[in-house]
Amino acid sequence: MSRFTHLDESGAARMVDVASKDVSVRTARATGRVLLSAVAVDLLRAGDVPKGDALGVARIAGIMAAKRTPDLVPLCHPIALHGVTVDLTVVDEGVEIAATVRTADRTGVEMEALTSVTVAALALIDMVKAVDPEAVVTDVRVEEKTGGKTGVWRRGEVAGA
Amino acid sequence: MSRFTHLDESGAARMVDVASKDVSVRTARATGRVLLSAVAVDLLRAGDVPKGDALGVARIAGIMAAKRTPDLVPLCHPIALHGVTVDLTVVDEGVEIAATVRTADRTGVEMEALTSVTVAALALIDMVKAVDPEAVVTDVRVEEKTGGKTGVWRRGEVAGA
Amino acid sequence: MSRFTHLDESGAARMVDVASKDVSVRTARATGRVLLSAVAVDLLRAGDVPKGDALGVARIAGIMAAKRTPDLVPLCHPIALHGVTVDLTVVDEGVEIAATVRTADRTGVEMEALTSVTVAALALIDMVKAVDPEAVVTDVRVEEKTGGKTGVWRRGEVAGA
Amino acid sequence: MSRFTHLDESGAARMVDVASKDVSVRTARATGRVLLSAVAVDLLRAGDVPKGDALGVARIAGIMAAKRTPDLVPLCHPIALHGVTVDLTVVDEGVEIAATVRTADRTGVEMEALTSVTVAALALIDMVKAVDPEAVVTDVRVEEKTGGKTGVWRRGEVAGA
Amino acid sequence: MSRFTHLDESGAARMVDVASKDVSVRTARATGRVLLSAVAVDLLRAGDVPKGDALGVARIAGIMAAKRTPDLVPLCHPIALHGVTVDLTVVDEGVEIAATVRTADRTGVEMEALTSVTVAALALIDMVKAVDPEAVVTDVRVEEKTGGKTGVWRRGEVAGA
Amino acid sequence: MSRFTHLDESGAARMVDVASKDVSVRTARATGRVLLSAVAVDLLRAGDVPKGDALGVARIAGIMAAKRTPDLVPLCHPIALHGVTVDLTVVDEGVEIAATVRTADRTGVEMEALTSVTVAALALIDMVKAVDPEAVVTDVRVEEKTGGKTGVWRRGEVAGA
Incomplete structure (x- = not known):
């Protein structure tokens, strides 16, 4: 019984009601990394990835994915x-990705920021997989949230919720 | 000039032509992990996540995401x-995710397997984020591919492509 | 001329303008049923449907479908x-489905509730069709609406609109 | 324990592998009905539904929905x-809907036919709901399937699967 | 270096932040034309296009496309x-298309109006391409915008922005 | 009766059955133009469009749109x-766009090529609309098709169909 959950009345998945929450400006920032081979890093730095502009494609994929979050995450x-930026930085071990999402609505946007980072990572891997089939997506996480009832939340400053 | 690529004729992104590739049975297996707090792991094991059946939701999100891959990854x-399975295993540090995708078509399905793992991870985080806002997606990678011209590929056995 | 409509200026389909309607909390509840064989009902009750957790899959499909309503219903x-719940109850004749949708926006959400019920029904049929190819979706209808200019509407209490 | 299923290893939802099935021409026909008030039926017959060409909108919604089936039904x-037709017939009690779907692929298309009928029904209700808020979708079911290993299947001729 | 842009910090694509913009009623109207052969125009006028009701299909495609704009246009x-109308008028040279989109939100809707016109045009071409493979979409442009900080903008009256 | 079609039995829209057509390699090439102000052209040539890499965004939007064609064009x-390329060339009057689509399937891909060109044009306009609100999409048309029963078709060489 350790690995699987049972379903009971309280366990039934549902989209939590937020109709009574305030409309306020909310932001979330998430980061992640794609670990790549030295060959792939060199090609990215030289702009010579055979399949095309890998960083540009990843950035746009990340922005577009933020908009698809409720299609992907069932209870979102x-x-x-109201605003999405995706930054990709080539470093020696691969590419660092950061996404910032802003809204003026009733729920936080950390899932949108995480989705943006992960899909940017997937798109980047797709661009370089012919030259580096061993790419790894890693360390994808929320760094900061602002807005709503809880105000500012920063990773590492809060213990639980 | 180190961080960004230039765009030239050869650098323009394009969906590579695979019309001449053979239709063959192809599979890919990808894995990844979601690192969670001990509290979240306990709730998962007890089936007591307040938002509902977290593992079930993540599994279905992962399966559905495999089908959305070409909508998310621009050049896919x-x-x-023809078949998708997503397995989630609760371990002490969080949840291990594995996705296997099968097709009988002209291209490999590693991007579908990676997308399946990452979206299952995102859905899982969405289910537990109220009890663990510091969840991390990590170690998402292709483990094995079969089919097509290259035959069997296993992570670690091949150096480059 | 009895079976088909003509198209004239007034008959041209259009998405009705609601920009001047008030933002208010609105809810809608819809219900429906899937009629199943005794064998299928027994498998559902025992949790032994070969294809997997049929009720859990149907519930999530219903929730996700509420979000896809404007993609499916042309003039929606x-x-x-802001909130979606889908309940499935196994009864002797099959499964009863109820969906409640909440928003704080400018139009009613009865189409979202109906879409949620019907897609939950379709997903349930997909799960059991190998053991019961004769499943029937029936009695899908709006039970109650609240919010907006008309206030509370309950099925059977109102004659026309 | 009567209402909810447990999740165990065999109960985990998965998209069944069909890669080894034959590519063959397969068809499915599904039907359903929308029950409407006499007022709504008269408006449909006269082509005077205020929101526009209700039958035309429903037909197109049904055809487009067939293509969205794998987005809606999680394990499809x-x-x-390769072909979709949706027929709507106004009768005294409302509108009868029939959808026929054809493919040359590895799985049956009964879910596509059912989705086509139900979404056509939803779109029709959306067109007439201002004049008939009590519309009901009913009797949605597969009538006939052809192709694949089982050959021709007709409703009522077969007992189980 | 004349044909392609370089990517630098300021050139990285991003979804511009509009969270601080006012919610106000905004409208946009766009027009365009599909040039067709005399044979195709005659079939449209007679309602005899073999593939079906071409103008009705194009109108609905245009309305639905307005809703898909953020899925198609990366930074939208x-x-x-809150309201979409699409009008198609058969003239001697083909079909004139006009789309009006209304919202009460934080950004203008000219992209939605343009998308509506162009997809209506594409759908129309799809309906007649068997009888006229040389159809041309032309003169697609914004005619008027209202709402937001700039107030009323009309094509030809303003020089720059 | 000149402007609108009637609906009768034969006029009902349907997705034409292509199940009996051969699987063969088919290609289509479409072109179009976006007319822009001299200021916008200069910014594109200098890579200084404030919103970001306009040509790169348009190219990717065009490629992704080819995949969305059946979602947008109702009867597609x-x-x-199996392959999509989108080329954008800055000229004095604006930007010329060409899209080539390849498949190995049962129907032609001219609608995919047209969709690719028009959505690339829309995305480009979205990138420059702050500096040029009067952009026009024009001359979007199929230039060439190959494959299938009709073999090679070139614009201007054939009179009718």
């Missing part, structure tokens, strides 16, 4: 998004 | 998928 | 959804 | 569709 | 749409 | 796509 609320 | 080919 | 407005 | 395979 | 904000 | 068949 469909909300307005 | 839209192909038939 | 794309709106924010 | 994404497959090619 | 996902916003509420 | 969902098919496999």
